[in-house]
Amino acid sequence: MSTRNIVATVMLTVLVVFFVLTALMLSFGTPIKTQMDDYIITHTQNETGTNSAVTTIVFDYRGFDTLGEATILFAAVSGVLMIFRRIKK
Amino acid sequence: MIFNIPFIIVVAMIFIGLYAVLFKRNLVKIVIGISIIESGVNLFLITLGYREGGVVPIFTNAPPDVVENVPGSMVLPVPQALTLTSIVIGVAVLALMLSLIMHIYKHYGTLDVRKIRRLKE
Amino acid sequence: MSQMSKIVRTLSNITFPFIMIFGLYVIAHGHLTPGGGFQGGAVAASGCVMLIVAYGSTWVFEKIKVSKLSAFESLGALGFIGVAFFGLIFGGYFFNNFLVKTGILFNVVPETGFTGSEFNTAGVLPLMNFAVGVKVIAGIFAIVLVMAYASSIKERKQ
Numbered sequence: 001m002s003t004r005n006i007v008a009t010v011m012l013t014v015l016v017v018f019f020v021l022t023a024l025m026l027s028f029g030t031p032i033k034t035q036m037d038d039y040i041i042t043h044t045q046n047e048t049g050t051n052s053a054v055t056t057i058v059f060d061y062r063g064f065d066t067l068g069e070a071t072i073l074f075a076a077v078s079g080v081l082m083i084f085r086r087i088k089k
Numbered sequence: 090m091i092f093n094i095p096f097i098i099v100v101a102m103i104f105i106g107l108y109a110v111l112f113k114r115n116l117v118k119i120v121i122g123i124s125i126i127e128s129g130v131n132l133f134l135i136t137l138g139y140r141e142g143g144v145v146p147i148f149t150n151a152p153p154d155v156v157e158n159v160p161g162s163m164v165l166p167v168p169q170a171l172t173l174t175s176i177v178i179g180v181a182v183l184a185l186m187l188s189l190i191m192h193i194y195k196h197y198g199t200l201d202v203r204k205i206r207r208l209k210e
Numbered sequence: 211m212s213q214m215s216k217i218v219r220t221l222s223n224i225t226f227p228f229i230m231i232f233g234l235y236v237i238a239h240g241h242l243t244p245g246g247g248f249q250g251g252a253v254a255a256s257g258c259v260m261l262i263v264a265y266g267s268t269w270v271f272e273k274i275k276v277s278k279l280s281a282f283e284s285l286g287a288l289g290f291i292g293v294a295f296f297g298l299i300f301g302g303y304f305f306n307n308f309l310v311k312t313g314i315l316f317n318v319v320p321e322t323g324f325t326g327s328e329f330n331t332a333g334v335l336p337l338m339n340f341a342v343g344v345k346v347i348a349g350i351f352a353i354v355l356v357m358a359y360a361s362s363i364k365e366r367k368q
Contacts, residue, residue, distance in 0.1 A: 005112070008111045008112065012104070012107060012108065012111065015107075016100065016104050019100045019103065019104075020097070020100055023093060023096035023097060023099070023100050024093060024096075026093065026096055028092055028093050028095060028096065028136065028139065029092075029139055029140065029141040030140070030141065031137070031138060031139075031140065031165060034160075034165060036167065037138075037160070037165045037166060037167055038160040040166065040167070041146060041159065041160045041163055041166070042159060042160055044148075045148065045319070045320055046319070047310075048307065048310065048332065048333065049310045049317075049318070049319040049320065049331050049332055049333060050241045050331065050332045050335060051147060051148045051149045051241065051242050051320060051327065051331065052146075052147045052148070052149070052240075052241055052242060052243070052244070053146040053147065053148075053163075053166040054146060054147070054166050054169050054170055054244070054246075055240050055241050055246050055335060055339075056241075056335075057166055057167060057170040058170045058173060058246065059246075059334075059335055059338050059339075060305070060307055060334075060335070062170065063294070063305040064304075064305070065171075065174055066174070066342075067290075067291075067294070069174045069177055069178065070287060070290060070342065070345065072177070072178055072181050073177065073181055073345065073346070073349055074283070074287060074345075074349075075181075076181035076182070076184055076185055076349075076353075077283060077349045077352060077353060079185050079188075080184055080185060080188045080352075080353050080356060080357070081276065081280070081352065081356055083188050083189070083192055084188070084356050084357070084359075084360040145244070147243070147244065148320075149242050149243065149327045150327070173246075173248060177248055184353050184357075187357070188357060191357070191360065191361065
């Protein structure tokens with residue numbers, strides 16, 4: 001085995017052991033801090049007039065992140081169309 | 090230890106994806122490994138916000154036996170909204186990577202990582 | 211890619227309207243049920259990609275120009291930002307929800323608790339859902355069409 005394969009195996013083993021030790025310490029089913037989500041669930045129907053909490057968060061409480069995501073979609077489509085461009089003579 | 094199974098599955102998915110990125114020679118297999126890592130991270134985001142015995146955070150035609158304890162019987166909605174954005178970003182990056190691979194194959198004739206090294210003219 | 215047989219083309223003609231109607235239903239009811247702009251756009255775009263697979267990419271590329279799909283996508287993005295700027299004019303801040311309490315359409319506030327579903331309830335949300343849905347459909351259709359056409363040039367040269 002070459003040097004690169006040995007170094008990659010050692011680093012991968014150390015990383016996976018570290019991840020497994022962290023995953024055994026988390027608690028599944030009881031989140032620790034829930035103040036923001038409790039405020040959003042109790043005030044969705046009064047302030048926004050929507051029945052769904054997830055769509056309100058995507059478009060109203062955090063609409064700026066959706067603007068960034070639309071920009072990423074636009075950049076990806078324009079990049080793909082630019083790679084396969086044919087210049088007609 | 091049995092009750093933490095979703096977190097163990099997340100660690101297994103990241104391990105499989107990293108193994109495919111580090112040890113494989115074909116370019117398409119490396120891209121598949123990157124996509125598996127992104128799926129593992131999305132699963133981790135969703136399982137962080139789970140409450141015991143909770144329902145979907147939507148008020149339309151909900152079951153009537155959770156009416157007195159409203160914020161305590163619904164799953165957290167903020168991680169689900171952030172996962173939506175992450176999935177769309179993964180799709181955009183995958184489309185750009187695959188079109189670059191098609192362009193490389195037209196220029197070099199092979200897809201082996203060890204042979205695509207110098208700027209060929 | 212070349213065309214597929216006559217059975218495949220006939221069946222894809224029959225199932226195409228049902229897929230498009232289901233995708234538009236998921237986009238339009240984004241403020242009442244799970245769904246929204248991005249999810250419904252992905253469902254409707256997969257119906258359009260089924261037509262590319264059945265009829266061959268060379269035939270579809272000569273019928274539908276890519277510049278028109280680009281114009282559709284830009285229209286969707288401009289609609290999304292235009293609705294946000296109208297919030298800046300009527301209220302005080304960017305992304306203001308100016309159609310909820312006082313407005314012309316979509317201005318009914320539902321009662322608190324578990325209710326049924328009424329369509330004209332949310333403020334600006336259905337307009338934003340339609341804009342993002344059009345953007346996602348045009349973007350995914352253009353990406354798959356250009357990539358499928360570029361990979362079939364080698365077959366025609368040799």
